[in-house]
Amino acid sequence: MRGGEKILLTHGSGGKLAHELVEKSFVKAFDNPLLAKLDDSAVIDFSGRLAFTTDSYVVSPIFFPGGDIGKLAVCGTVNDLAMCGAKPLYLSLSFIIEEGLPQSELKKIVESVQRAAQEAGVKIVTGDTKVVHRGSADELFINTAGIGIIPEGVDISGSNATPGDRVLLSGPIGDHGIAVLSRREGLSFSTQLKSDCAPLNGLVDEMLNASSNIHCLRDPTRGGLATTLNEMAKQSKVSIRIEEEKVPVRDEVLAACEMLGFDPLYIANEGRLVAIVPAEDTDKVLKAMRRNHYGKEASLIGEVSANNPGRVVMRTTIGASRIVDMMVGDPLPRIC
Amino acid sequence: MRFITEFRRSDLAEGLISQIRHRSQTPARFMEFCGGHTVTIFRYGIRQVLPATIEMVSGPGCPICVTANADLDKAIALAQIPEVIIATFGDMLKVPGSHTSLQELKADGADVRMVYSTSDALKMAEENPTKSVVFLGIGFETTAPTVAASILQAADKRISNYYVLSLHKLCPPVIRAILDAGEVRLHGLICPGHVSTIIGSHPWEFIARDYGIPCVVSGFEPLDILQCVAMLVAQVEKGRSEVEIAYRRGVRPEGNQEALRLMERVFEPGPAAWRGIGEVPDSGLKIRTEYQHFDAELAFDINPGPPSQPEGCICGDILRGVKTPADCPLFGKACTPQYPVGPCMVSSEGSCAAYYNYGEGL
Numbered sequence: 074m075r076g077g078e079k080i081l082l083t084h085g086s087g088g089k090l091a092h093e094l095v096e097k098s099f100v101k102a103f104d105n106p107l108l109a110k111l112d113d114s115a116v117i118d119f120s121g122r123l124a125f126t127t128d129s130y131v132v133s134p135i136f137f138p139g140g141d142i143g144k145l146a147v148c149g150t151v152n153d154l155a156m157c158g159a160k161p162l163y164l165s166l167s168f169i170i171e172e173g174l175p176q177s178e179l180k181k182i183v184e185s186v187q188r189a190a191q192e193a194g195v196k197i198v199t200g201d202t203k204v205v206h207r208g209s210a211d212e213l214f215i216n217t218a219g220i221g222i223i224p225e226g227v228d229i230s231g232s233n234a235t236p237g238d239r240v241l242l243s244g245p246i247g248d249h250g251i252a253v254l255s256r257r258e259g260l261s262f263s264t265q266l267k268s269d270c271a272p273l274n275g276l277v278d279e280m281l282n283a284s285s286n287i288h289c290l291r292d293p294t295r296g297g298l299a300t301t302l303n304e305m306a307k308q309s310k311v312s313i314r315i316e317e318e319k320v321p322v323r324d325e326v327l328a329a330c331e332m333l334g335f336d337p338l339y340i341a342n343e344g345r346l347v348a349i350v351p352a353e354d355t356d357k358v359l360k361a362m363r364r365n366h367y368g369k370e371a372s373l374i375g376e377v378s379a380n381n382p383g384r385v386v387m388r389t390t391i392g393a394s395r396i397v398d399m400m401v402g403d404p405l406p407r408i409c
Numbered sequence: 410m411r412f413i414t415e416f417r418r419s420d421l422a423e424g425l426i427s428q429i430r431h432r433s434q435t436p437a438r439f440m441e442f443c444g445g446h447t448v449t450i451f452r453y454g455i456r457q458v459l460p461a462t463i464e465m466v467s468g469p470g471c472p473i474c475v476t477a478n479a480d481l482d483k484a485i486a487l488a489q490i491p492e493v494i495i496a497t498f499g500d501m502l503k504v505p506g507s508h509t510s511l512q513e514l515k516a517d518g519a520d521v522r523m524v525y526s527t528s529d530a531l532k533m534a535e536e537n538p539t540k541s542v543v544f545l546g547i548g549f550e551t552t553a554p555t556v557a558a559s560i561l562q563a564a565d566k567r568i569s570n571y572y573v574l575s576l577h578k579l580c581p582p583v584i585r586a587i588l589d590a591g592e593v594r595l596h597g598l599i600c601p602g603h604v605s606t607i608i609g610s611h612p613w614e615f616i617a618r619d620y621g622i623p624c625v626v627s628g629f630e631p632l633d634i635l636q637c638v639a640m641l642v643a644q645v646e647k648g649r650s651e652v653e654i655a656y657r658r659g660v661r662p663e664g665n666q667e668a669l670r671l672m673e674r675v676f677e678p679g680p681a682a683w684r685g686i687g688e689v690p691d692s693g694l695k696i697r698t699e700y701q702h703f704d705a706e707l708a709f710d711i712n713p714g715p716p717s718q719p720e721g722c723i724c725g726d727i728l729r730g731v732k733t734p735a736d737c738p739l740f741g742k743a744c745t746p747q748y749p750v751g752p753c754m755v756s757s758e759g760s761c762a763a764y765y766n767y768g769e770g771l
Contacts, residue, residue: 318419324411324413324414327413327414328412328413331413333525334757336452389452389453389454389631390417390418390419390422390631391419391422391423391426391454391455391458391631391635392419392422392458393453393454393455393457393458394454394457395451395452395453395454395768396766396767396768398766401745401747401766
């Protein structure tokens with residue numbers, strides 16, 4: 074890649090430097106015939122039920138333990154599709170770059186996007202690049218869209234939870250939020266913790282193989298587990314009761330939360346999912362989850378009931394009960 | 410030892426709860442002074458597992474909640490001065506003063522920045538030599554030493570654009586004020602853990618001695634609180650009133666002498682205004698004359714005008730332990746964490762926020 078070591082405004086101008094950036098860096102890295110045609114749209118043959126999603130990524134800092142904004146963008150979009158039971162296929166990727174971003178950093182992020190896309194089995198088929206004045210963006214923002222196909226017979230929605238269902242969680246909570254936070258300016262603390270950022274479509278595939286009757290799937294990203302459970306309880310008009318002792322939290326996350334005054338239930342995850350399944354399918358889904366790398370620490374954390382619809386209640390470690398409400402405000406801005 | 414999970418163990422909690430239920434015969438009202446304790450009590454549902462003989466009331470130990478509107482207005486006035494950067498702990502952003510909040514001013518372009526320590530604020534001053542950085546010194550004896558240290562460091566490095574608005578408050582004098590007012594009758598006090606880490610347990614002795622009220626210093630995990638309640642019950646049942654420590658891993662009777670020396674060097678006691686309680690002599694910390702060029706109140710000409718209180722808000726009564734959030738007509742209706750009217754709903758350590766977030770008496 075020529076044109077100096079930093080991204081300049083002209084890299085987003087649509088001129089020669091822009092073409093060079095697109096062709097030498099993006100097209101080469103994301104190598105696939107749909108993108109390589111460089112038409113205004115990617116043209117794709119399709120049949121079946123489509124899932125279509127979009128998201129924007131503004132995480133700060135753009136590199137964090139266990140990932141970076143590129144990996145996050147791919148995983149986040151793939152996971153949004155997977156949580157509807159869709160098989161993710163194609164992604165779009167738009168980069169909004171603050172002038173002055175070192176080209177070496179962009180290269181690292183592009184490579185990371187490619188690795189994540191490869192692992193998830195998705196193709197980046199269209200994209201865009203804009204460069205903005207210093208201060209108009211913070212290093213790099215990425216906007217994505219994703220398309221997937223929902224297999225026949227799969228009906229997954231946050232409104233499908235039914236009294237008697239069980240609530241499964243794929244692993245310990247809070248790793249992503251705390252890992253990002255540990256690298257924040259003015260807050261840096263030393264931890265071995267890594268973000269859980271990961272594509273979960275493989276895990277979902279195996280869960281669906283174990284049971285075609287999974288009612289709800291959701292990834293507890295911003296707002297954490299607490300907010301996700303509340304969303305599903307409200308959508309399904311049921312109450313969800315979880316047990317504090319059964320919700321896994323790593324010691325490092327607990328310690329950081331104590332230090333900073335956070336509750337792990339509200340900390341973001343980027344590679345975890347919550348599944349609500351019929352009681353009779355619990356064992357086989359849990360077993361399938363534990364066989365997958367991204368679900369090996371999966372656990373049964375609670376159940377769905379009919380009373381107090383819309384409410385999430387937790388049995389605390391001392392045997393009392395308390396409400397788990399949605400997150401108010403945003404204690405950790407820009408974690409994704 | 411694992412310092413968190415060990416203190417949340419359900420088997421040990423069960424043992425302590427049955428011990429408390431077994432021993433407690435005499436009706437008793439215990440106050441947890443500290444907002445951090447209030448949060449633990451609600452987060453784990455501790456009131457639900459205590460026997461009917463024990464009533465718990467929350468005290469004034471939330472630094473943001475007890476900051477009077479007149480003082481909040483000073484911080485807000487400082488934020489409106491061009492070339493001033495306000496450096497503050499996060500909770501302060503959302504607290505409504507008489508007319509607006511720092512968060513709203515920030516959205517309008519005021520330079521208000523959240524920091525996690527005074528050293529960040531000091532660094533900010535060094536990096537912005539053409540601006541004035543004002544650190545909002547809000548907190549009890551727990552935070553005052555680090556603020557004192559930042560002033561000493563600024564003096565040492567000759568940083569001339571760093572200021573502190575000292576709204577620090579001292580805990581023992583306000584407890585005396587509450588007990589003297591006689592509005593709430595207490596049979597035991599859960600003394601603040603972090604404050605006691607600094608000042609030790611000796612400063613609470615007047616409560617046990619002069620008022621005959623048992624005192625136990627507690628930590629912040631559910632087992633700490635249960636242990637503390639068990640110790641208070643034991644004192645009540647035996648008719649004792651002493652100061653004990655249920656938080657040995659954090660508190661020594663003599664406190665942290667080094668931190669106390671730092672505080673003493675930079676600050677001197679002065680009167681402070683407490684929300685709901687009024688002015689209490691010697692319950693605040695004023696920057697000493699020697700360091701007065703760091704005092705934001707002296708360095709800037711601010712006149713925020715007369716303070717006003719939100720209509721219907723009973724934060725003041727709640728802070729004195731006279732009323733509970735459930736008694737407030739605004740609670741959960743006009744006043745919620747999304748749209749707070751009073752500070753007790755804003756601060757993460759506020760009683761109203763704890764009642765609202767964790768659901769009292771579920």
